[in-house]
Amino acid sequence: MARPVFIVDGSRTPFLKARSGPGPFTPVDLAVQCGRPLLARQPFAPDAFDQVILGCVNVIADEMNPARVAALRLGMGEQMVAFTVQINCGSGMQSIDTGYRYIREGISDLILAGGAEALSHAPLVWPNSGVRWFAGFAGAKGLGAKIAAALKVKPSYFKPIIGLERGLTDPITELNMGQTAEKVGHLFGITRAQSDAYAAESHQRLAKAQKEGFLKGEVETAFSRDGKFYDHDDGVRPDSTAETLAKLRPVFERPWGQVTAGNSSQITDGASWVILASETAVAKHGLTPKAVILDSQWSALDPSIMGLGPVLSASALLKRNGLTLQEVETWELNEAFATQVLGCLAAWNDDKFCREILGLDGAAGEIDRAKLNVDGGAISLGHPVGTSGNRIVLHLVNAMKRLGTRRGVATECIGGGQGGAMLIETV
């Protein structure tokens, strides 16, 4: 018997744009920074959870299974089961989805599900040729052999590869994520001007949300050891306009591409948690549910057009629940690239695409921009890949509570050619 699964609370760190060098926090540091105030405001002790699930893509060597490291550092007790999940850009939602299924099936009652990512800590990787040379050198016995091994060195062995760049390149098609957005834009006739206008609005929406205090209770100030504090998403540029963004040069496909640094999501560090509870846990601890998770869906497609993932997963999700696009009142569709978001909207409005790919009777229709990413998104906030899926669910809940809407979908495209979507209702 399926049991209802509630989202009772959640919090995240400010999203911190990667500037020069590693940021102040590792993935687990970030998870601890926003987890501590979240746990402190609960009426139950941190060890009351049944398990901890954390999405994280770029796990650093010091923090293998970051979920467990975070659970212990959060004082959740030695007996806290904790595991890390990874489905690339959907990891933070996969943690919620996994927890949702454990609770729904009656195995767990209270789960902390999150996402954590510190892209600024992505390592520099030595070329394999260099690693092989070093292994030969280190293994050489005797002075003569050592010198002989040392002499084989070539300068190219020390040319580091930026790990992040590799991570953002699809290993099957060898396309960079930005290039997949270019491709989606081309397929649906998205223009540079449209992308820039979308991006500028993302910044303006986030700036407004920050100014109006819409993020209070969601974003928890982070404090670093050197006495600094971080209290807001610092990638926001309120002065961005379509005109200023139009001056930027394309970064992925020069010189004629349309995807620029300004209309792409930012490289960012951040973590996010939501607390999932069964009816039993709600009653036991006297919790106030904010929303209930109704369903979720993962879909997959050609990796070279991964940006359309949300269209596939959200459409399948709505179909199963007998809902139309228009019946969803609030949308969070992760802004990997402005061009990609606009491509998704265009696909839903494309009669042929909807008939042949989604199996609908015709175009699914428009999503009103007023319902979509109401307080900005990854273009203005940044996209810590393992965290974003968690953030959009958390923010969807908070935004719906504020707007007084009932039904919402959070969905994201996933590098590698997948999409994830989650249907929730406020309670």
Next chain:
Amino acid sequence: MDLLADRVLELGPKPAADSSYRNFKLTRDEDGIAWLLFDRAGVSANTLSADLLEELDAIVTALESERPTGLVVRSAKKSGFIAGADVNEFRGASEPGAVETAIGRAHAVIDRLEALRVPSVAVIHGFCLGGGLEVALACQMRIAIDDARFGFPEVMLGLHPGLGGTVRFTELVNPMQAMTLMLTGKTIDARRAKSLGLVDAVTQERHVRNAVRDAVFGRLKRAKPGALNSLLNLGPVRGFLASRMRSEAEKAAPRKHYPAPYALIDLWEKHAGNRSAMLNAEKASFANLMVTPTAQNLIRVFFLREQMKKVAGSGNKVAHVHVIGAGAMGGDIAAWCANQDMRVTLADMKAEPIAGAMKRASDLFGKIMRKKTDQRDALDRLIPDMDGDGVRNADLIIERCRKSSS
């Protein structure tokens, strides 16, 4: 897990239930190694008292007559090795002669332990202080467990080591370092003890059996006293170093009020290098210090502090402290609590003072904690709380008193 707690210490073979000793357990393992466990009756930490030393004397006699292949000396108490002498026996001493007679008897026991003709090894966990360290120094080898701490805190009681420590410590360890430790009363950890040559090895409980076997059968790599030690213990060098030590001591503790450091420096300057003379002089000097008003007053303060600790320790355990106000005082109280293993929520409406407090805490933990993971864990326990949420689950709430002019 608590279930396994009793198995943590490696104490050799299981002792018979009807031990013939009150304060000790004595067993022999399959290699013929004797395990002598200090286990003072009725208390949770070992201290050296007259009756315990008397019993030790009888044990040494027994070991002399039926010699084992080796001897392990360690504590059966979880709390540590030996915390020092039983300070109760120092209270109210007024007659130097009587003190010297008593300390002479104790010396004889320690000397006999040292003279035992079997390989002896002290295995040390937790605190190993004062008289406890002097027992360890009477063994031929010392193996420290990771958590061991060593020191001679006698100077805090207006005394100096009195059970041969001034002699054996300065012989084994660079005398400048040894004297500094005895003059300041500071404690050191196992790693530092190893680098000084005070212990031969540092290991974990799980390796104690193997380490002991290696020690007894001559396979343990010994810490060697540096070549410099004997040089620094030479007469003319001592004279120069001693005057330097005196001027340093004068800055911290004037001779008029604190005679102990100067007595220790004199002892070393006059007698180092001549073992029996220094041992004898140590007894007399120790007895003289014991009856000074300084020592007796400091001993009284020691007992007051112990009593206060007991009172503080008897209440409910505070696991979560909520500190309101992250200013200089609030922040420092919060850092102190986090250092004491408590969960602390540090509440302030503004981020700036909390950030400042976090930096001060981070700097403090960096100074007082050697391990990066300990620093991290203490900082993790110190939770910034801008919404005052910590108050609902706190066991104790501390609100900073504001200075008010009205």
